[in-house]
Amino acid sequence: MKVLVVEDDEKLSGFIQKGLEAEGFVVDLCRDGDDGYALATTREYDAMVLDIMLPGRDGLSILRNLRERDIGTPVIVLTARGSLNERLDGLKLGADDYMMKPFYVEELVARLHVVTRRATGSGKSILSNGEVSLNLVTREVRIGEEAIELTAREFALLSYLMRSPGRVFSRAQICEHVWNYHFDPGTNIVDVYIQKLRKKLAGDGEIIETVRGVGYRIREES
Amino acid sequence: MKVLVVEDDEKLSGFIQKGLEAEGFVVDLCRDGDDGYALATTREYDAMVLDIMLPGRDGLSILRNLRERDIGTPVIVLTARGSLNERLDGLKLGADDYMMKPFYVEELVARLHVVTRRATGSGKSILSNGEVSLNLVTREVRIGEEAIELTAREFALLSYLMRSPGRVFSRAQICEHVWNYHFDPGTNIVDVYIQKLRKKLAGDGEIIETVRGVGYRIREES
DNA sequence: GTCTGGGCATGAAGGTCTTGGTTGTTGAAG
DNA sequence: CTTCAACAACCAAGACCTTCATGCCCAGAC
Numbered sequence: 163m164k165v166l167v168v169e170d171d172e173k174l175s176g177f178i179q180k181g182l183e184a185e186g187f188v189v190d191l192c193r194d195g196d197d198g199y200a201l202a203t204t205r206e207y208d209a210m211v212l213d214i215m216l217p218g219r220d221g222l223s224i225l226r227n228l229r230e231r232d233i234g235t236p237v238i239v240l241t242a243r244g245s246l247n248e249r250l251d252g253l254k255l256g257a258d259d260y261m262m263k264p265f266y267v268e269e270l271v272a273r274l275h276v277v278t279r280r281a282t283g284s285g286k287s288i289l290s291n292g293e294v295s296l297n298l299v300t301r302e303v304r305i306g307e308e309a310i311e312l313t314a315r316e317f318a319l320l321s322y323l324m325r326s327p328g329r330v331f332s333r334a335q336i337c338e339h340v341w342n343y344h345f346d347p348g349t350n351i352v353d354v355y356i357q358k359l360r361k362k363l364a365g366d367g368e369i370i371e372t373v374r375g376v377g378y379r380i381r382e383e384s
Numbered sequence: 385m386k387v388l389v390v391e392d393d394e395k396l397s398g399f400i401q402k403g404l405e406a407e408g409f410v411v412d413l414c415r416d417g418d419d420g421y422a423l424a425t426t427r428e429y430d431a432m433v434l435d436i437m438l439p440g441r442d443g444l445s446i447l448r449n450l451r452e453r454d455i456g457t458p459v460i461v462l463t464a465r466g467s468l469n470e471r472l473d474g475l476k477l478g479a480d481d482y483m484m485k486p487f488y489v490e491e492l493v494a495r496l497h498v499v500t501r502r503a504t505g506s507g508k509s510i511l512s513n514g515e516v517s518l519n520l521v522t523r524e525v526r527i528g529e530e531a532i533e534l535t536a537r538e539f540a541l542l543s544y545l546m547r548s549p550g551r552v553f554s555r556a557q558i559c560e561h562v563w564n565y566h567f568d569p570g571t572n573i574v575d576v577y578i579q580k581l582r583k584k585l586a587g588d589g590e591i592i593e594t595v596r597g598v599g600y601r602i603r604e605e606s
Numbered sequence: 607g608t609c610t611g612g613g614c615a616t617g618a619a620g621g622t623c624t625t626g627g628t629t630g631t632t633g634a635a636g
Numbered sequence: 637c638t639t640c641a642a643c644a645a646c647c648a649a650g651a652c653c654t655t656c657a658t659g660c661c662c663a664g665a666c
Contacts, residue, residue: 176567194419196440218418313621345398351623353645374631374644535652572614573654579615596613596662 163278163321164188164206164339168198168221169213169240174263178211181267186301186318187274188342195219202228202235209278211270213240214252222251229256236277238270275299291327292383293365296320305365312362315340319355320363323370328382330373352378385500385543386410386428386561390420390443391435391462396485400433403489408523408540409496410564417441424450424457431500433492435462436474444473451478458499460492497521513549514605515587518542527587534584537562541577542585545592550604552595574600 165182169175170193179189190207192198195218202210202224214221225237239252239260252260258277261270275298279287289296293306301317303310312320318340323331333352337343341351356370356378363369371381387404391397392415401411412429414420417440424432424446436443447459460481461474474482480499483492497520501509511518515528523539525532534542540562545553555574559565563573578592578600585591593603 172566176565180568192414192419194416194422197414197416197419200416200439217422315622343398344394346402349624350645354623354647357645357647372645537653571654572656575614576616576654579617582615594614 163208163318164190164342165209165211165274166198166201166205166207167191167211168193168195168202168216168224169211170194170215170217171213177267178270181271182274184314185271186314186321187271188318188339190342193217195221195224199224199227203231203233207235209236209238209274211238211240211274212257215242222255225252225255225257236280238273238277240265272299289321289324291324291380292369294324294363294369294380296324305363305369310362312359315355316359316362319352320359323378323380327380330377330379332377336377385430385540386412386564387431387433387496388420388423388427388429389413389433390415390417390424390438390446391433392416392437392439393435399489400492403493404496406536407493408536408543409493410540410561412564415439417443417446421446421449425453425455429457431458431460431496433460433462433496434479437464444477447474447477447479458502460495460499462487494521511543511546513546513602514591516546516585516591516602518546527585527591532584534581537577538581538584541574542581545600545602549602552599552601554599558599 163186165187167175167178167182167189169178169191172193175191175193179191182189190201190205192201195216197218198212198216199219212221212225216224221239225239228235228237236258237256239257241252241260241262243262243264258280259273261273275287279298287297287299289298295304296317297303298321301312303312303317303320319336322336322340334347336352337346337349343349356372360368360370367381369381371379373379385408387409389397389400389404389411391400391413394415397413397415401413404411412423412427414423417438419440420434420438421441434443434447438446443461447461450457450459458480459478460483461479462483462485463474464485480502481495483495497509501520509519509521511520517526518539519525520543523534525534525539525542541558544558544562556569558574559568559571565571578594582590582592589603591603593601595601
């Protein structure tokens with residue numbers, strides 16, 4: 163799950179970044195409206211967090227332009243307390259939710275889960291396929307009835323793959339979305355984490371299939 | 385050592401970031417000229433790597449404005465191969481060095497060491513104080529005659545402190561320069577690394593002094 | 607001198623990522 | 637059909653980073 167955060171306040175953006183990353187989100191951060199718009203239009207994100215007051219170009223303008231260009235990425239806008247108009251304008255322009263500053267990062271995380279779930283089709287917070295099921299909110303993973311403990315990275319990887327069972331993901335795609343590496347083909351970290359998941363998930367049959375020369379996929383069963 | 389890299393090419397900026405971080409530099413990265421100028425003027429860096437061809441605002445313009453405002457941060461400009469004029473203009477405008485694309489990141493690292501050394505006064509590549517000496521290029525650390533092995537973080541921390549023996553650095557300052565954390569006062573990672581250094585450096589007397597309620601400093605001896 | 611709170615020290619433990627060797631697969635040559 | 641080289645994938649081990657919990661110690665209050 164990749165999120166673009168456009169927020170100029172360093173302290174706040176730092177907290178947001180850390181909070182989201184601890185939950186397994188991959189975060190791109192920028193502090194400037196123009197830069198934010200450029201990133202939002204040139205890359206794919208699963209959601210955006212957009213401050214209204216920004217240097218360079220305000221958040222509402224960015225949001226309007228995104229929607230005009232039919233970019234439907236879920237957006238949560240951040241507004242100053244009290245400025246009711248900003249909130250209303252934001253929602254009118256196609257924001258999916260808003261938060262008033264100051265707020266708890268945990269709450270932002272929860273709302274991000276909501277809007278991304280809403281966007282990922284079914285609106286469900288549980289991904290399941292075969293005997294594997296994965297609760298995106300509580301971060302519980304079950305294989306059959308047995309609960310499995312996963313680390314943050316492992317969960318991020320598994321949930322990324324589980325969003326499209328049967329679809330093959332290349333290592334480069336996985337690196338991009340799960341690690342935010344746009345480069346460095348010299349790493350085998352994806353392979354390593356696939357092995358970790360296989361070991362932990364070890365059920366009947368291969369849950370994660372290798373597609374030689376291409377990448378990996380979840381065996382489709384549901 | 386904190387470096388601002390302004391470069392729009394993702395792949396290249398990724399490589400640069402990784403290469404510099406592996407050497408213990410702390411890297412801020414941005415892909416846009418306006419944003420780059422804003423960062424360069426509002427924060428302190430030990431050096432900048434500046435591409436000439438940039439969206440938003442070209443590198444030469446940034447460089448000219450920085451120098452007009454008497455910001456003397458060492459700058460290495462990146463130019464396309466063949467464009468001799470760019471190089472000459474860059475040097476005329478106050479660049480400290482240039483590199484033609486494509487280049488090896490190792491070379492960039494080497495030149496960064498050169499320009500930062502030049503800027504840090506003496507132009508020396510060896511910091512020493514008392515019986516501790518620290519070679520910024522080869523990354524060798526000695527205490528008396530004995531060589532010490534440090535990890536990247538440990539080296540970054542020690543070299544940051546050693547640049548100003550006797551000066552007290554707060555935990556916040558250290559976090560900012562060595563970890564690039566602008567936030568999260570809830571971590572004691574600085575303390576932990578200070579302990580690691582103390583253990584590895586264990587010579588006669590305390591090399592790193594605690595200033596209770598404030599921070600840490602290198603005991604001045606030279 | 608004694609008490610006490612906050613700042614600091616320290617070890618343990620878990621997570622992340624890299625390294626390098628081993629195994630397995632593919633495809634072409636013999 | 638068999639062999640072999642090259643490449644892809646697998647896996648174990650270890651280094652490094654970071655957090656957490658606990659205990660120590662200094663400074664000021666009494």
